Structure formats: C-alpha cells, structure tokens
Amino acid sequence: MKISVERAALLKAMSRAQGVVERRTTIPILSNVLLEASGDTLSIRATDLDVEVLEQIPALVEQAGATTAPAHMLHDIVRKLPDGAQASLIDDPASGRLEVRAGRSDFKLATLPREDFPVMASADYACDFEAPAKVLRRLFDKAKFAISTEETRYYLNGVYMHVADGAEGKALRCVATDGHRLARVDAPLPPGAESMPGVIVPRKTVGELNRLLSDDEAVIQVGVSETKVRFRANGVSLISKVIDGSFPDYTRVIPQGNPKRMEVDAAEFASAVDRVATVSSERSRAVKLALSEDRLVLSVNAPDSGAATEEVAVAYSEDPLEIGFNARYLLEIAGQVDRENAVFLFNNSGDPTLVREGDDESAVYVVMPMRV
Template structure:
C-alpha cells in the first residue's frame, strides 16, 4: 500500500478514529486504526467493539492495500506535522512496518495484520430516515447533560431516542435523566421515521456523534434497529450498539400540576446562581430560592465557609415560596436556554420543578428539589 494525502484531511480522519479506540484494552488490535487504500480514496476504520467509525478521505493512491497501525501514535505524528504538508503512507506488506513521510520527517510504525481487525457485523435496519444536522445537534446537545454516570443503572447511561406523541402530532424525541434531573427535547418527525424502534444511544456515541453534526447544511442519514444505530454523512459513518435495557416511563416524572410561575432572564439567573454557589460546600452545593412578588432571592448558607445572597427582579405573582436545589443542576439547566427568558413552574418546596424556554414546550426540563 502506498498513498499520499493532505495533512489536514488526514488529521481530521485520524482524530475521529483515535477518539473511538479505548486507551486501556487487553486486545492490541483494538488500539489500531485500519487503513484501506483503493481507487482515489482511503478508508480509516476504528472500533472498540461497541462503536465503529468509518471515515473516507480523498487521497492519491499509488498502490492499493490495507494495514493497521496505532491510532493514537499516528494521530500524534500527524498533529505535530506542519500545516499544509503532503503526507505519504507506505507499507510493503512484508516488513510489518508503516512508513510515514512528510517533508524531512520520516517515521516507521509497527503494524498488525489487517485480517485480525474486527469489523462490526452489519445489521438489518428496520428504520431509515434523514435528518438535518442542526435538528439532531439540538436534540442531543440539550439532553446529554442529564445522562446518568451511575453504572448500576446502565439503562440511564444514554439518550433515549424515540417517536412520541407531542402537541402537534408525532415527534422525534430525545430524553435523558439521572433521577435528579430530566431533559425532554422534541423535534419534527422526519419522513420515514414513523416506525422507528425506541433506542438508548450510549453516552460515548453521543459524544462521537457531535463531531458529525458541525455542518449546518448537512443532512445525516439515520438507520435504526433494535440493537444498533447508524449515523452517516457522505464521508463518515458512525455505527453503535444501543444500550440493551428498558428506559423508565419518564412521563410520570414530568409534573403536570405545577401552577406557580416564575419568569426570569436566563443568563442573569445562571450568573447569580454561579456567584452565590461560590461559598457553598462542594458536597451539597445547595442554593435556596426565596420567591415573593416579582422578587427572587438566591441564598447559600454554608456554616463552614460562609454565606451569600443575591436578589433578582423577576416576574412572579403567586404566594411566597422557598425551595432549594443543587446549584450544579440549576446551572446546567439554565445554560440550555437559547432564548432570553427561562420559565420555571413550581408546586411546593418538596415537589420537582419544571423549566422551559419562554412559551416553547419543545424543550422541557425537570429538576428535583433539595432540603435547605
């Protein structure tokens, strides 16, 4: 195999590959990227057995062939090469080495046989549809903060993507929760997605998918089966196993009877929470919200480190209410608001609060209160 490729093109392809491979693994081949050169392009394939990414890049192929090499090492080399360099990758198929040349730099890397590289079994996808990159980006970006990190409740370690009944009919919906907070984001249902099975997309896959969704003009081909999900652009294909488990009935957690309405400038609110939380003990990070007519007082009282208080002018016309929340959860939810105003709906100091952006109900967040 011998090919020449532009450094920035190679870097983009290899960086996607090296972020998928597991740093600590007992199977050496999984640390490698499979390079396949043919025609006028080269394919880079990497996997951790749960996710597989395939990146196609244009290249001048002098000699077709395939080999595998350490993804992290290759990425580090390419990253440190000068911008605009033309990189030559060559492998004679007998020495067990891949040479990387650019200008006066020359590297020789150990390879492993391409036959040992595991290729993810292709699945029969029951649902295939296309979605705009900004729509998918919004669905996953606004929900991923609520993904649970508790390994014991593995079915919460991802974003639940499914078809649901919304206000205007069927919607494509993403939900994530860790039991303390919940995010439910709706988007219009793409053509062909009606019969999509509900799947839990793992946290790592959500992170890798984000890199495919940078281009606002791009359409992403989405394929879903009971066990796998695949996202494709013209050059990159990301295939992932889905979490094998049942996502809990989240609709029971979303409060319906909250009537006390607080409207506040989202950015001002987030900044105020951040400021008063500076003195709180890291462990609890509890912030108390005291609501009175058109007035909100945020306070923290941490006996060992100090106290803080800040007042905000808000729109609130209901009876007085005092309620406490984890500062980190409040900040994460407030930072999801793209519009100017955040609307909180409360019931009592012991009930979960609901938050949305202005009158928009396509993004709804729930946060559980804390005792303060």
C-alpha cells in the first residue's frame, strides 16, 4: 500500500476512529485501525467488537493494499503534523512496518496482519429510514444525561429509541433513566420508521454518534434490527450492537396529575441552584426548595461546611410546598431547557416532579425528590 492523503481529512477520520478504540484491551488487534486503500479512497475502520466506525476519505492511491496500525499512536502523529501537510502512508509487509512521511518527519509503526482484524457481520436491518442530523442530535442530547452508569442494571446503560404515541401522533422517542431522573424526548416520526423495533443504544455509541450528528445540514440514514443499529452520513458509518435486555415500562413513573405549577426562568434558576450548592456536602448535594406565592427560596444547610439561601422570582399560586432535590440533577435538567422558562409540576414533597420546557410537551423530565 502506498498512498498520499491530506492531513486534515486523515486527522478528522482518525479522531473518530480512535474514539471507538479502547486504550486498554487484552486483544492486540483491537488497538489498531484497519487501513484499506483502493481506487481513490482510503477506508479507515475501528472496532471494539461492540461498536464499529468506518470512514472513507479521498486519497491519491499509488498502490492499493491494506494493513493495520496502532490507532492512538497514528492519531497522535497526524495531530502533531503541521496544518496543510500532505501525509504519505507506505506499508512494507516484509518488515511489518507502516511508514508515515510528512515534510521532514518520518515515522515507522509496527503493524499487525489485516486478516486478524475483526469486521462486524453485516445485518439485515428490519427498518431503514432517514432523519435530519439536528433532529436525531436533539433526541439523543436531551436524553443522554439520564443514562445509568450502574453496570448491574445494564438495560439502563443506554438510550431507548422506539416508536411511541406522542402528543401529535406517532413519534420517534428517546428515553433514558437511572432510577433517580428520567428524560423522554419526542420528534415527528420519519417516513419508513413505523416498523422500527425498540432498541437500547449503548452509552458509548451515543457518545460517538454525537460526532456524526454535528453537521446540521446532514441527513442521516438509520438502519435498525433487533440486534444492531447503524447510522450513516457523509461517508461515515457507525454500527453498534444494541443492549440485549428489556427497557422498563417508563410510563408508570411519569406523573400525570401533579397540580402544583411553578414557572421560572431556566437560566436564572440554574445559576441560583449552582450558587447555593457550593456549600452542600459532596456526598448528598442536597438543596431545598421552599415555595410560596410567586416566591422560591433555595437553601442548603450542611452542618460541616455552612449554609446558603437565595430567593428567586417565580410564577406560583398554589399551597406552600417544601421539597428537596439533588442539586446536580436539577442543574442537568435545567441545562436541557432551550426555552426561556422551565415549568415544574409538583404533587407533594415525596412524589416525583415533572419538568417541561414552557408549554412544549415533546421533551419532559422527571426527577425524584430527596429528604433534606
């Protein structure tokens, strides 16, 4: 293999590839990326056996071929090359080395046989549809903060993507929960997605997907089967196994009849919570909300470190209420609110609280209270 490729294109592809490759693995070949040159393209493939990313970039191919090279090392080399550089990649099977040249720089990297590189079996996708990148990005971005990190409840370690009945008909819905908070986000159902099976997209895949969805103008081709999900756009394919498990019936924990309504400026509320939480204990991060007519008092009382209070103007006309929450959960939910105001719907100090973005019901959040 002998090719020449622009540093910028190679760096972008290697950044995406090395995000999939684990830093520590017991299988040496999984530390490498597969480089395949043919025609006028270079294909770069990386996998951890659960997630696979494949990207094709333009290249001047003098000699077609394929090899594998250490992902993180190759990425670091390309990253440190000067802007505008043209990189030459020359594979010498006899020496087992990949030579990387650019200007006066010359590197030789150890390679492993391309035959050893595992490629995820192609699946027959039960459902194929297209959706704008910004629609998918909103769905996953607003839900992912609530993904559980508790490995014993593995079926909560991802975002549940499925077809559901929304406020305005059938919707493409993403849900995530860790048992303490929940996010449910809807978007209009794209044509062709009606038969999509519900799948749990793993946390790592959601993180890598963010790179693919960064282009607002892109249209993403989505393929879904019972065991895999594929996202494809602009010469990049991200394929992932889905979590093998059943997502719990989240509708049972979304409160329906919370009558006490508070409306507050989302940014002002988040800033106030952040300030008073400064003195809270790291372990509990508890903040108390004391509500009375058009008035909210946020307070923290940590015997070891001190106390803090702050008053915030709100729209509230129900009976007085005192309720406590984990400050981090409140900040994460407030951070999802794109509109000026956030609406909190309470029942009492022991029941889950519902949060919406103004009157928009396409994104709702649930947070469990705590004793303070």
